[in-house]
Amino acid sequence: MALYSERSKWHSAQEPLASEEYVVKAMPAVLGTVEMTAFFIVIVFFITNANTASTAGPAALTYLVVGAIVFFLPSVIATAQLGVMFPYEGSLYNWTHKAFGGYWSFFAAFCAWFPGVLVMVSAADNVLAFIQGLNRQWVMQPWQQGLVIIGTLALAGLLALQRFRTVANVILVAASAIVGALVILGGAATWWLLSGHAPLSDFGEVEAWLPTLAPHGGNIATFGLVILAYLGAETPLNMAGELKHRRVITRHLCWGPLVVLLGYLIATTALLIVEGPTSGALLPALVATVDLSLGKMAGNLMAVCLIIFFFAAIVAYNCSYARLLLVAGIDQRLPAGVGRLSRSRIPARAILFQTLMAIILAALIFIVAPLVVHVGSPVDLTTEVYNVMLASSTLVWATSASFLFANLIMLALRNREAFHAQLILPAPVLWGSVVLGLLSSLFAVVDSLIFSWIPALIPNGSWWYIIGGVTCFCLIIAAIGSMFAASEADWQGLNGE
Structure with a gap:
């Protein structure tokens, strides 16, 4: 039986959205707990964030646990609460409409959607990195890298256009692949120690586990990046209208976050033991860790698991964010055409649009920029442009994540009795999560503005202005676009369209 045959018990001041009824009638309900858990893992768990975390030494493990407590768990709790109250397609878009109305719903959705396109490019870049892990002499020039990334995005886009049951099966394979990769990493670290090697990080010093503030930031900069690594808890629920049962909402939010947290801890620990905090920062370090401990054959298997995972991540992001469009x-x-479904009952036009956008961004970053701008080496320029765009879009994404908590506050203020009647956890737990989530997301934004992601290429002093300027520009575009979107909806409503 399809989900949501009866309306939510919440009586909102807002009229029901057309999408709330259309999706459950037009699109098949194919997602169960296992499929949604797999989508959660593939979307949220970017294992390469362990590389960044490992630069802080053993303190990275402290940051991962604290970040999970102050941001990840609150985000999961907020997502579960909102998902139970409003189990509709579009997640944050729908929830913000209920709390703040049409203008802010489009603004929050845009701030979530725009980074998703760039994350698709980032995942394709990771596919390239692990292909190079098989042979480090492959694809060395930026234009060559750009062509491989574009080809990867195109292939992933074609896969995303298949029947959704087929796509869900691919995501299940990818989740299995990343679990396999974690088993290999854990085995590599264990064998390294059992074979008589000393860990290349000092786990015995208490100070190594603690945050440090030095003249240039110490390891505190890593904490902001760790918090940002936990973004996206609500993203799988963009497909909430396609769930088999209502209980899938809470069940996948129990298992998925647990796997993500354990995954980050295992990957970061393995890097610290075998590679150390400095070498672990390099992207191929995940494969090199296995190479050093278990040999090249195991390392190649690790690389293949990661290639499968990140290729499927592009598909997962494409499918999920297409639901916002x-x-x-x-x-x-938005124009009605973007919401039309294919014969397979998937938003094919939205998927094609996102794939095209990602391909254009990849071409600009890896092909056009090095050819047009002749400042420094092409490789450095590509790295600078890529990190500036990724950092700015991540901060925009963090802005959208803050609406998880703001929506709960507004909904409680609007109808306190109805709100508390649907609480899935005690009120003190929920409001504690709201406070922690808002404060930690604010800290992550400020931290990422102050400390450069690539200090060797862009110093902190310049980073602040560049990232702040680009982020503000993106938010202004979102605000203007939201005004046009709201006026378009009003105009079409008046004309009976």
């Missing part, structure tokens, strides 16, 4: 088109905040 879908519901916006159905609700007349």
